[in-house]
Amino acid sequence: MTSIAIPSGMPQYDDAPRFDVARVRADFPILGREVNGHPLVYLDSANTSHKPRQVLDVLDEHYARHNANVSRSVHTLGTEATEAYEGARAKIATFINAPSTDEVVFTKNSTEAINIVAYAFSNASLRPDADPRFRLGPGDEVVISEMEHHSNIVPWQLLCERTGATLRWFPVTDQGRLDESGLEDLVTERTKIVSLVHMSNILGTVNATSRITARVREVGALLLLDCSQSVPHLPIDVVDLDADYIVFTGHKMCGPTGIGVLWGRGELLAAMPPVFGGGSMIETVTMAGSTFAAPPARFEAGTPPIAEAVALGAAVDYLTGIGMRAIQWHEKELTAYALDALGSVPDLRIFGPTVPVGRGGTISFALGDVHPHDVGQVLDSLGVQVRVGHHCAKPVCSRFGVPAMTRASFYLYTTTEEIDALVAGLEQVRKVFD
């Protein structure tokens, strides 16, 4: 057997940052449980990730020791809670290399973050004195893609209905890549905002955005990237990405549910009208009218999810401690392994890129004619947890001519043994439904 050596001076295979998966797994209490008499094989992290002890402890500690409302108390507990909440904001800003902490708006999740931007456009469209970049009307266009999660489709459909603007979209190629061939015709002087998924939750595709960004800048539109699936898995730098907004959600990145992030360029957030009205988002209120706080407070009406934000800060610490480059590399190796392994299953069709390049560790597939529900049910009986259905991306299913798909998705705690368990489980599915 011959081995091929990488010439010296080039990056060597062993130079890639790595971590000890067994040690990481020991941080996640849930990974020790059994499902239907089998060890848990969790392959649904694109849906939600598990939480390490370090995050659970912070959540617990917050309620046990520092619980108070934020931004309105002079007492000690209130000060501690506020410091923890704002400290989490600063950690997240650093994590995505935001130029300013004030550019990080806490939301409930990505869906709410996208809706805040869409409703800010809506509100601006009703006010003649609003910043023209956010004003929409007949003749204006919003551009999305066929690859989006429903949360990046429906808010824009509703916005277009309210304003009379037109919704257009990038198609998807047979290989599951964004079809940019019509870029010049699609993104034009009529375009006000382009809102695209950074990494597809169903095809796993990671979209290369630089050509689109250049075109968006050329026509003077704005760019939002839905980074729900990329921020948890790849190093993300908002300055490098050169987007105007990114959104992501805490529960997919080892944090709790109920907390997400809207990042926006400071100057843009400052020019946007508020969306939710209430406490904390005001400057002053009289019975005749109100003026509003600067961002991020302007977009955080009411008592926020304080403990969740603090725990998301702990999740960011945890991920940073392991290293996002190392996590990305781990998942790249897993993806290469899984694509090979799934390729060995007879009658299995992968939707999306079949090479581990420009894609993440989320793989959707069909097993012959067996319906994904049935695939998922048999796998569950073996302890293997995958997602089945349309994955909140029905247009993608339609694009590939299927009502539903089976999806396996990986994270930093996923092992190659778990992928072997999936492949063995698929053999079992074939036996039941042959």
Next chain:
Amino acid sequence: MQLNQLYQEIILDHYKRPHGRGLRDADDAGDRVAEAHHVNPTCGDEVTVRVATDGTVLHDISYDGMGCSISQASASVLHELLRGRGTGEAFEVHEAFVELMSGRGQVTPDEDVLGDGVAFAGVARYPARVKCALLPWMAFKDAAARAGVGVSPEVKA
């Protein structure tokens, strides 16, 4: 193994060799024909059920759809059980099936009433799959109401 309770031979048989599949026109020109299309929004499964009736007898129940083994086998069993039955009788069977599926595995089905439908008793233990089994039955209920034969007295023709 638990899985065998869910995927009973009868269910797999109806799935692999469905009875009466395909939407059909009425044989009798005097029949009222109506259909209903139902989808399960959580998984994207869909089924269309068409009813042909003279108001007292369900002359035909035809269907078409895309979905998992449970939903498609359930449509096949529905066709088998209710086609050619009087409407009153059919709705008794309908009620028994809905009761079985809502029983979380605690209801003992009556084979005389439900026939092959008893195989779905195991499905009732899987809350995530109950909707699959009920999909064609709910579509049938709507289609029947549209054909003028309602399940409940107030919509009965």
